[in-house]
Amino acid sequence: MELLTYHNRQLHFEGKPLKTLAEELGTPFFLLSEKRIRANYEALVRGLSSTELETRVRYCSKTNNEAAVLKILAACGSQVLVSHLAEAQLALDSGFSSHRIAYQRPVLREQDICELLSSGIDFLHAFRLADLEVMESAASRVGKKTRVSLRLRADSLARGFSPLAFLSRRLGIRKSEILTAAERIGRSRWLSLVGINFYQGTQQERVDRYLPLSRRALALAGQLHSQMGIRLEEINLGGGIPSPSLRRFGLLNAIAQSKNPRVSGDPVSNLERFARQLAAAFHREAQAAHLPSPPALAVEPGRAIAGNAGILVTRIRAITDNWLFLDASRNHLGESPVLLVREVVPVTPPDGGRRFYHLSGSTLNTMDFIGLWRRLPRVVEGDLLVLCDAGAYSISRASRYAGLSPAVYLVRDTGLLQIIRRAEALSDLSQILSE
Numbered sequence: 001m002e003l004l005t006y007h008n009r010q011l012h013f014e015g016k017p018l019k020t021l022a023e024e025l026g027t028p029f030f031l032l033s034e035k036r037i038r039a040n041y042e043a044l045v046r047g048l049s050s051t052e053l054e055t056r057v058r059y060c061s062k063t064n065n066e067a068a069v070l071k072i073l074a075a076c077g078s079q080v081l082v083s084h085l086a087e088a089q090l091a092l093d094s095g096f097s098s099h100r101i102a103y104q105r106p107v108l109r110e111q112d113i114c115e116l117l118s119s120g121i122d123f124l125h126a127f128r129l130a131d132l133e134v135m136e137s138a139a140s141r142v143g144k145k146t147r148v149s150l151r152l153r154a155d156s157l158a159r160g161f162s163p164l165a166f167l168s169r170r171l172g173i174r175k176s177e178i179l180t181a182a183e184r185i186g187r188s189r190w191l192s193l194v195g196i197n198f199y200q201g202t203q204q205e206r207v208d209r210y211l212p213l214s215r216r217a218l219a220l221a222g223q224l225h226s227q228m229g230i231r232l233e234e235i236n237l238g239g240g241i242p243s244p245s246l247r248r249f250g251l252l253n254a255i256a257q258s259k260n261p262r263v264s265g266d267p268v269s270n271l272e273r274f275a276r277q278l279a280a281a282f283h284r285e286a287q288a289a290h291l292p293s294p295p296a297l298a299v300e301p302g303r304a305i306a307g308n309a310g311i312l313v314t315r316i317r318a319i320t321d322n323w324l325f326l327d328a329s330r331n332h333l334g335e336s337p338v339l340l341v342r343e344v345v346p347v348t349p350p351d352g353g354r355r356f357y358h359l360s361g362s363t364l365n366t367m368d369f370i371g372l373w374r375r376l377p378r379v380v381e382g383d384l385l386v387l388c389d390a391g392a393y394s395i396s397r398a399s400r401y402a403g404l405s406p407a408v409y410l411v412r413d414t415g416l417l418q419i420i421r422r423a424e425a426l427s428d429l430s431q432i433l434s435e
């Protein structure tokens with residue numbers, strides 16, 4: 001299933017000619033595909049359900065929390081992980097029933113938990129032992145039982161010594177404290193322990209990256225059962241399922257990336273294959289752990305669902321040396337282009353030679369670049385480029401630094417083009433609420 005195809009020497013997005021759209025709508029703009037969001041979700045469900053384990057797919061909504069996107073996933077039957085109160089309300093408004101919503105935040109506030117419980121959302125992640133006291137207090141105030149998943153700290157050596165590994169170690173409960181947390185929950189009449197969750201980091205391109213923490217979580221599930229008689233409902237592998245059309249920057253990828261290849265294979269089938277391999281690997285680990293009844297396999301995909309369902313269409317405003325100055329910027333694609341490399345596709349098909357370009361964003365910030373040493377077809381000022389894999393951590397993270405957020409359009413299953421977010425305007429900047 002191709003999203004982008006050349007037809008009559010023009011690039012089309014699900015049949016929509018991008019040159020014509022850019023002339024009508026103005027650049028830059030985001031374009032999302034309902035079909036691809038649904039196909040990604042369904043590929044994950046199919047792949048993960050390939051073992052006998054029960055599986056739960058919980059979309060991580062901070063990845064792309066456009067109401068239209070949440071509505072599509074709610075209708076597909078997905079669960080959702082929300083990260084703040086407004087997002088919880090948005091999920092409810094978008095059609096997720098409260099029992100399909102989980103809530104996480106690194107530090108819980110009692111007032112927030114009271115509001116969540118009152119709205120029927122009762123599944124919460126605990127990142128710290130102190131969070132359990134907050135939950136207890138809120139649950140007893142509201143008179144509602146609370147289901148808890150403990151966030152296991154990702155501090156295994158397998159995560160390596162990178163700065164990212166160091167930073168992620170600040171989140172979650174140490175392995176040695178999980179049993180203490182379970183005992184605390186066991187003493188409560190309001191809390192029940194439902195699962196253990198962890199987060200390995202985004203865009204994990206190898207299934208074996210999940211194994212050390214999966215083993216650790218399964219071993220803890222075994223201890224909880226044998227020592228305390230607790231049967232965990234689920235082990236949650238968090239996010240990180242990769243978008244098959246994006247690449248982490250690394251030594252092995254570096255040379256290939258500079259050539260800007262199209263990642264081979266159909267991304268939806270590649271995603272299903274990854275999910276199938278992940279489920280099989282987790283299933284093997286669960287069998288080896290000899291639990292009396294294995295917990296369900298839960299995942300919280302974000303990028304894998306939304307990433308390659310979206311593109312950002314941008315125009316080259318000027319060329320200086322080998323720098324292309326675009327009208328899009330890092331405001332719209334906030335993730336580091338040094339860590340993640342996305343495909344760049346010209347709207348008019350290349351027929352001349354290729355050369356190396358750097359892609360500059362439109363703001364006057366030294367770090368506002370979108371790619372370096374990208375080998376692209378020769379382009380001229382005014383040409384249009386498509387920045388692929390722009391559906392995740394883009395619109396939901398956009399800022400208005402030296403610019404305004406662009407409009408977002410959705411191509412519906414029916415082929416209808418729908419505006420789902422208008423571009424920001426001067427009036428969004430010029431409001432003064434009180435003088």
Ligand SMILES: Cc1ncc(COP(=O)(O)O)c(C=O)c1O
Nearest residue numbers: 060202203239240300301302303
């Ligand atoms: C706890 C948690 N789960 C899931 C995700 C989604 O991650 P990804 O987009 O890599 O799948 C995130 C994103 O940061 C997260 O913090």
